[in-house]
Amino acid sequence: MRRSRSTAVAHALAAVLLVFSCCLGFHFTPRAQERAPQEPAPGAHAQAPGDRQSVDLAKLYDAVVDTIEQKFFDEALLKRLDWRERAKAFRPTVLSAATAEDAFRQINALLSELKTSHTALFTPDDYEYYVLLDVLSPDPSLTELMTRQFWGSGPYFPGIGVFTREIDGLHFVDSVLEGSPADRAGLKYGDEVLTVDGMPYSPVAAFRGKIGTTVELKIRRDLDTALQSLEVSVIPIRPTSAFAAATAASARIIEQNGSRIGYVHIWSSNEANTFKAALAKFEPRNIIQDRLRRWGVPITPDRMSSAVEDAPKPLDFLIVDIRGRVGGNTGVAGQYLELLAREKSYWGNSRTIVRSNSGLQTGLGNSPQNPPFRGRSTLLIDHHTRSAAEFMAYGYKRGAFGPLIGTTTAGAASSGALFAMPADLLLYVAVAGHELNGERIEGVGVTPDHRVERPLPYAAGADPVLDAAVDLLAKQAPK
Template identity: 25%
Template sequence: MKNRITVLLLGACLSAGAAFAQPISPEAKERVLEAIGKQIKSHAYVKGVDFSRWDSLVEKHKEAFEGASTQDQFAAAVNGAFAEFGFSHLNLQTPRAAEIRTTGRTVGIGVTIEVRPDGLLVTRVIEGGPAQKAGIKVGDLLFEADGKPIRGVEDVRGEEGTKVKIRVRRGEEALDFEVVRAQFSVVQKDELKWIDDKTALIRVNSFATGYDPKAIDELFDEARKAERLIVDLRFNGGGAVPNLSHLAGKVLPPYTPLGKFITRADANKFKEANPDKPDDPALVAKEYGWTIGARAQRDGKRFDGDVVVLVSPSSASASEIFAAAVKEHKRGKVVGTKTAGAVLASTFVRLPEGFSLQLPLMEFVTFGGLRLEGAGVQPDEPLKPAEVGDDDLAVRAAMKAFGVALPSAA
């Protein structure tokens, strides 16, 4: 089971394959809902959650399920029902979304977004993608497509080569852009930048698809020339445990404990041995659980200088574990905003009709005994949300944490 465990929080990627707005039949929806019920009742585990509630939630959201005519609408309705459980890592993916997750490629306008009541907020623009070429920027709110209000991602999806006129709100301005939908990679290349002659910044975009240990090794070979290192995880939504352990080993001694994963079986054992105590993961972790740690480096080398980790509300799951470990082991400082608070171990299960279910299997407790799910990591040096998304301001804050003031921009 361990090699199948992933620590993930999937951001919404605004994209569309050639076959967009795929219809779904009532029979198909019924098969998917039945499979979901079996999986979460038999295998899902989150502290204090009664998964038998799913039957009542299905009844409560029956109208939304029945009203969904496409795969995307159905997945959105199901995920709306999941949201009532109140935790992360329980998510239904359409066949298209599952393909994007595994291949890293899709067709669309090339942004990641957060759905807002008045449109779609751009949280990242894919480098070299259609939106970037058109001039759309992070922070823009997409609110009209071809003259119609945008209410969801389907309103801007379309086939490769087709055009869409998008109106965005940027501050107090309303701007118009024409975007040609195209194929692009959702995998972002990790990179190193020199801030000054003694400070390097390494941006790690994901611990999932696209994380390349060899490429990270090369970046750290270069970074070891520096005295100070900024690890930028502001847009990193998580990924696989082995990749987290690999990066942790770049700044922490070999086998440094990052924390423990707690299974349903661990909680049951604890409860049997301690019937008068609550099965809180922090208590269970003192006696049971699967410890994960920093991986030893093959060449025995790691970065020994000062470290700052940049985080934001988009820093989730494995990113939060990394930041917490740096903080708890007093290896460096965390700068930014409170992280997402989405830290559960999960796996993906195939469902009928090509759908995929992200299923939470384990709780996580840090080395210092903190349950990060729902809480997140508090930064040592806090920034406002508007500041943490600005590269220049974020870097200046990181340098300030080192005790270094950058010269003012001309």
């Protein structure tokens, strides 16, 4: 029965990948036209269009408008907005833009009127461009782009292992991938990044042509001290590989008031083995086996039995962190919940709505029951938690696995598909909407049980959300 229910939810909810929903109306950082960088590997050559003359804006705009009309799942919304007429009226604004970047911003402003996640235009100067190409199953329309831009390798971009957020024209470190060059160099959440080798910082373009080199970052950690310089290595970042490595590197044990609290930061629900491998680090038996292997001792039942006396104490609690801007696959998110589940359904009944030639089609499914993770847990969420990660948060809360701590999730729970546009741009389009137990997460989000903010600018790495989780769990420890 458990297997059949697990299969049902996988088929019902994993038909479309849910990843990296955009913040509609985000700001593209202007940049000068560049020559193609001479990278030591082929994959980081993706170049954003430079000046206005290098982009046929009319062709681009018409392709965007037509694709939305053909692929966007909510035809009723398009009719209410009178999409074709609205796009026609908006066209002169885009075509008269002074720069290509201005035109891209205007197109995204139009797309934001749909008020639906997973719907935006991305350029090679956006992190999302590479993440989507790597995580989403390739559409045939992307084959030529993938071959031209990343022949012989998967999508990757030059970087140091951080995501930044722009606030009032300033760039702040919003996420640091554990184990990345940025992490090793000491870059922290909340640091303002000003320059890279003396040039103004931008998320991707600032590192082009620098793979395999070390760059100097000028950062400001707080307003009361002088600028700091950090030397950081630039590497080719393949998103799926980087997220898996960061998840594994994040696993650690926090000691608090005599309690052993495990911590894992899940960066993407793209494949379940990453989370399983991180959890395995906390299992005493695995720790024993690793120790014996390092000693070159054959593992036998007798040796395992005698070594158990030396085993680390089992975990008392587990903190699972799903903060961040990456979603993933709903089926894998379900597998994550199975690793934490107690004894009851965590999603309940689901309804998936997709567009077809005969109108909107609805698929129904339910959720599995699986053995529990041996110990109490809590889930960390924030305004970036989106897509498949929101489904995980919803199921975790509905199943009463433990407390959710942080801030309300993004409310970005549509499913997106990716389409190649002129000038090697990418259009992300919401192609399905979802309901769980008659509830919509899209535009609403999942609320925490304990609301704790984590301010960004000049935070110097402080994490009051994690601190609150540790304190809460430690207080639950038996006396």
